[in-house]
Amino acid sequence: MAMQRIPGVRLNEFNVPRLFLYHRALVEVSKAGVSVVTSESLAELCANDVTPTQIRKDLSQLGTLGRRGRGYEVAGLLEMLARLLGLDQDWRIAILGFGYLGHALATFLSYREERFRIAALFDLAPDVVGQTWNDLTVRHIDDLEATLREQGGVDIAVLAVPSRAAQEVAGRVAAAGVDAILNFAPVALRVPEQVFARNIDLAGELSILTHYLTGSE
Amino acid sequence: MAMQRIPGVRLNEFNVPRLFLYHRALVEVSKAGVSVVTSESLAELCANDVTPTQIRKDLSQLGTLGRRGRGYEVAGLLEMLARLLGLDQDWRIAILGFGYLGHALATFLSYREERFRIAALFDLAPDVVGQTWNDLTVRHIDDLEATLREQGGVDIAVLAVPSRAAQEVAGRVAAAGVDAILNFAPVALRVPEQVFARNIDLAGELSILTHYLTGSE
DNA sequence: AAATGTGAAGAGGTTCACAGCG
DNA sequence: CGCTGTGAACCTCTTCACATTT
Numbered sequence: 001m002a003m004q005r006i007p008g009v010r011l012n013e014f015n016v017p018r019l020f021l022y023h024r025a026l027v028e029v030s031k032a033g034v035s036v037v038t039s040e041s042l043a044e045l046c047a048n049d050v051t052p053t054q055i056r057k058d059l060s061q062l063g064t065l066g067r068r069g070r071g072y073e074v075a076g077l078l079e080m081l082a083r084l085l086g087l088d089q090d091w092r093i094a095i096l097g098f099g100y101l102g103h104a105l106a107t108f109l110s111y112r113e114e115r116f117r118i119a120a121l122f123d124l125a126p127d128v129v130g131q132t133w134n135d136l137t138v139r140h141i142d143d144l145e146a147t148l149r150e151q152g153g154v155d156i157a158v159l160a161v162p163s164r165a166a167q168e169v170a171g172r173v174a175a176a177g178v179d180a181i182l183n184f185a186p187v188a189l190r191v192p193e194q195v196f197a198r199n200i201d202l203a204g205e206l207s208i209l210t211h212y213l214t215g216s217e
Numbered sequence: 218m219a220m221q222r223i224p225g226v227r228l229n230e231f232n233v234p235r236l237f238l239y240h241r242a243l244v245e246v247s248k249a250g251v252s253v254v255t256s257e258s259l260a261e262l263c264a265n266d267v268t269p270t271q272i273r274k275d276l277s278q279l280g281t282l283g284r285r286g287r288g289y290e291v292a293g294l295l296e297m298l299a300r301l302l303g304l305d306q307d308w309r310i311a312i313l314g315f316g317y318l319g320h321a322l323a324t325f326l327s328y329r330e331e332r333f334r335i336a337a338l339f340d341l342a343p344d345v346v347g348q349t350w351n352d353l354t355v356r357h358i359d360d361l362e363a364t365l366r367e368q369g370g371v372d373i374a375v376l377a378v379p380s381r382a383a384q385e386v387a388g389r390v391a392a393a394g395v396d397a398i399l400n401f402a403p404v405a406l407r408v409p410e411q412v413f414a415r416n417i418d419l420a421g422e423l424s425i426l427t428h429y430l431t432g433s434e
Numbered sequence: 435a436a437a438t439g440t441g442a443a444g445a446g447g448t449t450c451a452c453a454g455c456g
Numbered sequence: 457c458g459c460t461g462t463g464a465a466c467c468t469c470t471t472c473a474c475a476t477t478t
Contacts, residue, residue, distance in 0.1 A: 011428070014469065020424045024403065038437065047405035052437095053471060060439050068438040068477040086427030093423075100324060104317035105419065114420055156426055180426040182419075186241065188264035196429045198422050202322065202399075203331055205415050206310075207237045209373055209397040210303030211228065212413045231447065255459065269459095270449060277461050285455045285460045 016085070018058055021046050023081040027113070030074050038071035092119035094154040094178070096169050097161035098128050098138050101184060105158055106133060119154050120147055141169065148176050159183040170197070233302070235275055238263050240298040244330070247291050255288035309336035311371040311395070313386050314378035315345050315355050318401060322375055323350060336371050337364055358386065365393050376400040387414070 011019070025045035029037065037045070039052035039059075059065050059072070065080060066072040082088040093109065095102045098121050109116045121138040123129055129140045139147045148154060157173040159166055159181060166185035173181065174195045181197040183189055186204070191197045228236070242262035246254065254262070256269035256276075276282050276289065282297060283289040299305040310326065312319045315338050326333045338355045340346055346357045356364045365371060374390040376383055376398060383402035390398065391412045398414040400406055403421070408414045 011432075012469085013425075016425050016428050017418075017421055020418075020421045021405065023424075024420075025405070040437085045405070047407045049405060051471080054469095056438060057440085057470080064439080066438050069436045070478070071437065084428065084431075085424045086431035087424060089431075091423075091427055091430075100317050100321035104321050107317060108419060109423075112420060114424070116420075116423060155430055156423065180430055182422055182426060188238065188242070188262070188266060190264045196426060198425060200417055200419070200422060201234075201237075202325060202417070203241075203329060203333075204234055204237045205399055205417060206308075206326075206333060206373065207240075207302045207304060207331070208230075208233050208415060209399060209413060210308055211233050211301065213308075213372055213397055214301075214303035214306075215228075229447085257459085268449080271447095273460060274448080274462080281461080283460050286458045287456070288459070 011084075015058060015061075018050060018054070019081055020085060021050065022055065022058070023078065023085060023087065026074055026078045026081070030078060035074050036071045037074055037077075039066075042072070087114050090115045090117055091156060092117050092152075092154040093156045093158060094118075094120040094122065094148070094173070095158045095160060096122045096141065096144075096173070097159065097165075098123040098131070098133075099160065102158075102160040103133070105160060110134060120151055122147070144169075144172055145176050148173075148178075153177055156180045156182060159185055161185060163187050228301075232275060232278075235267060235271070236298055237302060238266065239272065239275070240295065240302060240304065243291055243295045243298070247295060252291050253288045254291055254294075256283075259289070304331050307332045307334055308373060309334050309369075309371040310373045310375060311335075311337040311339065311365070311390070312375045312377060313339045313358065313361075313390070314376065314382075315340040315348070315350075316377065319375075319377040320350075322377060327351060337368055339364070361386075361389055362393050365390075365395075370394055373397045373399060376402055378402060380404050 022042060025042060029045060039055040042055055043050055043052045062080065062084065065077055093116055095106055095118060106118050106121065110118055118134070118136060121133060121136055122141045122144060123138050124141045129138050131138045157178045159169060161169050163185045166183060166187050167189060170181055170183065170189050170191055174192050179195050181191065181195060183197055183199045186201055189197055239259060242259060246262060256272040259272055260267055260269045279297065279301065282294055310333055312323055312335060323335050323338065327335060335353060338350060338353055339358045339361060340355050341358045346355050348355045374395045376386060378386050380402045383400060383404050384406060387398055387400065387406050387408055391409050396412050398408065398412060400414055400416045403418055406414050
């Protein structure tokens with residue numbers, strides 16, 4: 001599954017998260033009125049999770065964005081990164097499972113500056129279905145296909161359902177034409193070829209920490 | 218920051234998540250009564266996110282765990298991985314920020330089979346502080362240090378606070394002796410040398426998806 | 435002088451191919 | 457014969473060093 005946008009430029013799974021890091025840092029300093037950054041100052045802004053060299057390598061890959069002896073123009077770089085990451089456009093998101101997690105995600109996303117739009121909410125608990133949230137009514141997950149059709153579809157499905165339901169729901173959203181899934185359920189999802197799925201695995205992340213804590217005794 | 222346990226074995230950030238994947242798959246088949254797996258069947262169980270060769274490489278690194286011509290004993294492998302990942306012991310967890318997200322995390326962890334124990338909850342909203350959840354009282358975040366001291370400390374701090382508060386809270390839990398942090402706030406945390414911090418970045422994950430969706434137009 | 439851009443070197447994870455055992 | 461275990465080849469990302477440009 002290719003991940004690229006600018007002809008001839010190939011971005012990968014290492015690259016994109018870093019570019020997002022740069023974007024976030026630039027948004028920050030941009031607000032503070034900074035108009036130029038160097039690879040060194042940008043690295044500093046990223047809490048040194050990355051080296052100046054790495055930043056220059058990442059950015060030079062995207063074209064000639066900086067000026068030697070000076071640095072990078074914040075505004076131009078921001079716009080470039082936003083376009084590359086797809087953050088310059090609206091994205092319609094469906095949240096499946098509207099328990100505490102689904103609720104947290106909906107709230108979090110609606111407050112952010114990125115153009116993530118919550119377009120549909122689904123659950124199956126009788127006391128949750130029919131609730132409204134920000135003018136949106138929570139639909140029954142049985143009506144998934146009909147609701148998506150009726151509302152013009154969504155770009156991304158966020159799975160906040162119990163593990164046992166995740167695979168089935170993933171299959172259904174994929175069949176309904178959603179090509180991107182962000183899955184919070186701790187299961188290994190099987191999705192069709194064209195679907196791009198990412199997992200956020202809380203227990204997995206914690207086990208990285210516990211491994212570390214164990215090893216450094 | 219070294220990440221190892223067995224003398225002479227060095228695990229890294231690529232390795233550990235995979236080992237956790239294997240562990241999860243093995244728990245699954247173990248329940249189904251399977252007692253032996255091959256590297257091929259295990260790869261299949263991991264939804265082919267990994268190759269048989271990769272599995273053999275990962276496991277052989279930990280010692281001679283399999284039997285040629287046969288495969289790997291599920292029980293033994295499970296025990297080995299659990300010990301290595303630190304999943305064979307209790308871990309005390311504090312959740313900071315008890316909004317929807319904090320609540321979701323607490324609930325999620327308390328239902329899991331891993332030995333993650335929610336040991337303390339903190340917030341600062343007047344209507345949240347003082348609530349009880351599973352016999353635990355939500356404490357005011359001002360009382361962080363005192364509460365942790367009084368309760369014997371925690372191993373892991375989970376940050377579910379707003380971005381603007383994250384850095385300060387991280388500094389305080391680190392100062393209180395917590396060496397592992399799982400941060401949900403979208404900021405680049407600066408933590409002391411000995412603290413191991415992982416970020417779960419929802420917006421970052423989404424932007425990987427939006428980049429993909431953008432590029433494959 | 436200052437900071438980018440980049441070919442080359444380096445490091446490290448992954449895949450291959452097959453030897454080694456049961 | 458079947459499947460693990462592994463050295464070597466491979467490949468990709470990272471780092472280095474410095475030429476290049478303003």
